[in-house]
Amino acid sequence: GENVEQHPSTLSVQEGDSAVIKCTYSDSASNYFPWYKQELGKRPQLIIDIRSNVGEKKDQRIAVTLNKTAKHFSLHITETQPEDSAVYFCAASRRINKFYFGSGTKLNVKP
């Protein structure tokens, strides 16, 4: 089955700086890569996703890049704000809608 690894496990940045979280996957058939944000005590919520036919996708301060050859994808958050503090999860999925999640990155944005 698929194996998704996520790094770093914790990340601390100053407000206004950028944050980058990286994930690798093992199954070359995976073709959908969502990112979820989970605030303390709340459910994971989708913040951005990318499909294997696209190399990059942006949504305001958030972007995701995908390198299919190297089997890795990254989340980029620019101009970080304190409300970006949360745990972020990457995931990989094939068309059968079975998801494999990374172990999570706890992002702390210091004011």
Added chain:
Amino acid sequence: DADVTQTPRNRITKTGKRIMLECSQTKGHDRMYWYRQDPGLGLRLIYYSFDVKDINKGEISDGYSVSRQAQAKFSLSLESAIPNQTALYFCATSGVAGEGSGPDTQYFGPGTRLTVL
């Protein structure tokens, strides 16, 4: 997302007890999932169902069973709870092509915090 609900939200029980966690959704999705979340381990899939007659084991199904009573309801049971099943449990649903952010987007319930003493 208020369209996916879980009951109970919190439960404390004792070793050996039978526990049922329930999930309901009003999103009209066919696909439903149960995950377990432990600190530092992300979300791990317990069981998933693609329609009422379809049940599939995930990566950590031992000690759990499920029932898909209707398209909108998917229950998770612990027949004889043990302390290492203490965790946060999430139900999720996903739709089909053309919906939301894409065909594979998952929507999570609020979670059930289970403690087995």
